[in-house]
Amino acid sequence: YLNGGWCKRTQQIRSFPDGFLFGAATAAYQIEGGWYEDGKGLSIWDIATHTVPSPIKDGSTGDVSADSYHLYKRDVELMKELGIDFYRFSVSWSRILPNGFADKINQPGLDYYNNLINEMLDNNITPFVTIYHWDLPYNLQKLGGWTNPLIVEWFRDYAKILFDRFGDRVKLWMTINEPKQICYEGYGSDLKAPFLNATGIAEYICAKNILLAHAKVYHLYDESYRKVQNGTIGISLSCTWYEPASDTSDDHQAAVDARQFDWGQYAHPIFSNAGDFPAEVKQNIALKSAEQSFPKSRLPEMSAAEVALIRGSSDFFGINSYTTKLTYRDASLEGMYPVPSYMDDMAAVMIKDPSWTQAQSTWLQEVPWGFYKLLVEVRNLYDNPPVYITENGWSTAGGLLDEGRISYYRSYLTALLDALDEGCDVKAYTAWSLIDNFEWKNGYTEKFGLYEVDFSSPELTRRPRESAHIYKEIIRSRQLNL
Numbered sequence: 515y516l517n518g519g520w521c522k523r524t525q526q527i528r529s530f531p532d533g534f535l536f537g538a539a540t541a542a543y544q545i546e547g548g549w550y551e552d553g554k555g556l557s558i559w560d561i562a563t564h565t566v567p568s569p570i571k572d573g574s575t576g577d578v579s580a581d582s583y584h585l586y587k588r589d590v591e592l593m594k595e596l597g598i599d600f601y602r603f604s605v606s607w608s609r610i611l612p613n614g615f616a617d618k619i620n621q622p623g624l625d626y627y628n629n630l631i632n633e634m635l636d637n638n639i640t641p642f643v644t645i646y647h648w649d650l651p652y653n654l655q656k657l658g659g660w661t662n663p664l665i666v667e668w669f670r671d672y673a674k675i676l677f678d679r680f681g682d683r684v685k686l687w688m689t690i691n692e693p694k695q696i697c698y699e700g701y702g703s704d705l706k707a708p709f710l711n712a713t714g715i716a717e718y719i720c721a722k723n724i725l726l727a728h729a730k731v732y733h734l735y736d737e738s739y740r741k742v743q744n745g746t747i748g749i750s751l752s753c754t755w756y757e758p759a760s761d762t763s764d765d766h767q768a769a770v771d772a773r774q775f776d777w778g779q780y781a782h783p784i785f786s787n788a789g790d791f792p793a794e795v796k797q798n799i800a801l802k803s804a805e806q807s808f809p810k811s812r813l814p815e816m817s818a819a820e821v822a823l824i825r826g827s828s829d830f831f832g833i834n835s836y837t838t839k840l841t842y843r844d845a846s847l848e849g850m851y852p853v854p855s856y857m858d859d860m861a862a863v864m865i866k867d868p869s870w871t872q873a874q875s876t877w878l879q880e881v882p883w884g885f886y887k888l889l890v891e892v893r894n895l896y897d898n899p900p901v902y903i904t905e906n907g908w909s910t911a912g913g914l915l916d917e918g919r920i921s922y923y924r925s926y927l928t929a930l931l932d933a934l935d936e937g938c939d940v941k942a943y944t945a946w947s948l949i950d951n952f953e954w955k956n957g958y959t960e961k962f963g964l965y966e967v968d969f970s971s972p973e974l975t976r977r978p979r980e981s982a983h984i985y986k987e988i989i990r991s992r993q994l995n996l
């Protein structure tokens with residue numbers, strides 16, 4: 515069938531290329547528990563989930579979650595059972611540096627990650643370390659967090675400790691997971707901690723600081739560690755595909771603007787030859803800022819030296835991609851936002867198509883051709899960079915029989931194979947998530963795990979879902995049997 519220009523092939527068995535890697539991912543706050551144990555400091559998520567009234571849908575916390583802080587050996591057994599090549603996990607900044615600053619290192623925190631890494635290596639699983647997946651030390655948030663330019667140095671000092679202590683064994687690094695979610699959802703709205711909601715301003719200050727922090731850490735690794743440690747380091751962006759809702763040029767432009775605001779804002783400075791924020795983002799924000807009588811654009815400028823520092827600062831393009839949105843322009847909505855706002859700046863309206871299969875998460879629908887188009891667009895825009903799919907997954911309400919997740923993984927992997935046929939340089943695929951976990955704003959109301967975690971059992975029992983068996987077979991055979 516044809517849908518959005520993507521053609522599902524009829525071939526029965528399709529193979530992944532030699533050297534293609536399969537993995538699964540998690541993040542520290544979502545699975546570890548041990549929130550206040552062994553000298554760990556508080557993070558913004560510890561504070562958020564302990565706020566009354568709770569900002570989390572089911573009022574839950576990550577205090578215990580899947581308790582991977584104590585059950586990591588069991589997690590490694592699951593990885594081995596699945597046969598994944600690598601496991602992507604994140605380090606909790608405040609477990610290593612309780613105050614966020616490098617002057618006080620928490621030895622039990624280092625011990626935990628050393629034990630986890632060693633256990634993985636003993637079982638032939640490659641560690642893929644995310645340096646920052648959203649759990650900023652609360653002490654740094656009190657100083658402004660990602661809106662304070664000093665965070666560039668704080669982040670560099672923290673990353674240096676990880677390179678020094680784990681870099682002899684860790685060869686795959688991700689600096690930051692999804693800067694857009696950090697900046698827009700955390701600072702420019704109230705969807706994620708720290709729930710700052712300083713709309714139309716804080717997310718852009720955050721964007722510049724986060725790009726600089728990422729680039730500093732990239733260069734630190736490149737210049738001081740790579741020769742000896744011989745690893746790879748990059749960033750991961752959350753990339754939704756925005757499809758024009760109609761063939762009008764307005765809707766096409768709305769889709770381009772939505773892509774540039776959503777991920778081009780971070781991809782263009784790093785992966786384009788020109789560097790800097792994308793033209794659409796600069797123009798739209800400058801225009802609206804002038805209309806709102808701001809003396810200059812609300813988007814901070816980058817100096818030539820900053821542009822040069824950021825450009826090229828990633829060995830791979832990490833893509834977290836889940837879904838697609840229909841996008842259109844609606845002139846009647848212009849000016850409806852009473853305060854400066856990212857959504858107003860973007861000037862695009864995004865909607866779901868009710869005919870697409872819906873997951874448990876309201877924002878998630880199965881649209882494999884959108885994933886294919888995204889991969890081709892990244893190839894076209896950024897000169898075919900090496901791509902790692904660093905997250906892709908499906909949520910259900912629970913249960914071991916997860917046909918929806920199986921359909922999703924199969925259709926997205928088919929789209930990935932189609933993109934490979936088009937010459938896209940995709941090198942790895944990561945399923946989100948290895949196990950059920952605390953899903954940020956929605957707590958435990960949606961499950962992404964290949965393995966179910968029984969949160970009501972004292973042992974936090976892990977059991978493979980049907981999808982785990984299917985993923986295991988795909989990895990074993992390196993083939994999709996369609």
Ligand code: BG6
Pocket residue numbers: 541691692695752834875905946952953954955956960
């Ligand atoms: C990704 C995040 O954006 O989406 C993960 O990197 C997260 O940490 C996943 O768990 C699912 O998102 P949510 O908002 O439904 O928990």
